Amino acid sequence: MTARGDIILDDILRLNKLYDFYGNLLTENQKNSFKLYYLYDYSLNEIAEELNISKQGVSDNIKRASRNLENFEANLKLVDRFENTYEHVESMKQEINDLLKLSNDDEIDLRLKKLLNYADIILKDQEV
Numbered sequence: 001m002t003a004r005g006d007i008i009l010d011d012i013l014r015l016n017k018l019y020d021f022y023g024n025l026l027t028e029n030q031k032n033s034f035k036l037y038y039l040y041d042y043s044l045n046e047i048a049e050e051l052n053i054s055k056q057g058v059s060d061n062i063k064r065a066s067r068n069l070e071n072f073e074a075n076l077k078l079v080d081r082f083e084n085t086y087e088h089v090e091s092m093k094q095e096i097n098d099l100l101k102l103s104n105d106d107e108i109d110l111r112l113k114k115l116l117n118y119a120d121i122i123l124k125d126q127e128v
Helices: 003-025 028-039 044-051 055-076 078-102 106-126
Strands: none
Touching (some): 003 028, 003 078, 028 044, 044 055, 055 078, 078 106
16 A cells, blocks of 8 residues: 555544444534445545435535534544543553563562452443
8 A cells, every 4th residue: 555545544433433433413414424424435526415405415414514623623532532541551460461471479460460460450441
């Protein structure tokens, strides 16, 4: 894949992640157009036919939806917080696992394993 293709793919992945977090805040028209275009890979013509609106209307809905999703993230930063929390908890789990390898104390091992369990609970609670 070309560098340009990577950029486009990164943009699509980012928009899909934003949609996971903020999709319910979009209007129904924006939601439907965005979902069909980015999640189901419909063409603008196919979406226009499916939703019984003009191709220009579909394009406008997708642009508005994308802009709104970016604005939601700029203001709320939920995706950024999610990614930071995930990275920190994963780092914490690695440190705990490293300590478990060094430990020769059953009581400490038990407590470290509890911490690993709590970390897994945090990550599970973070799932979108």
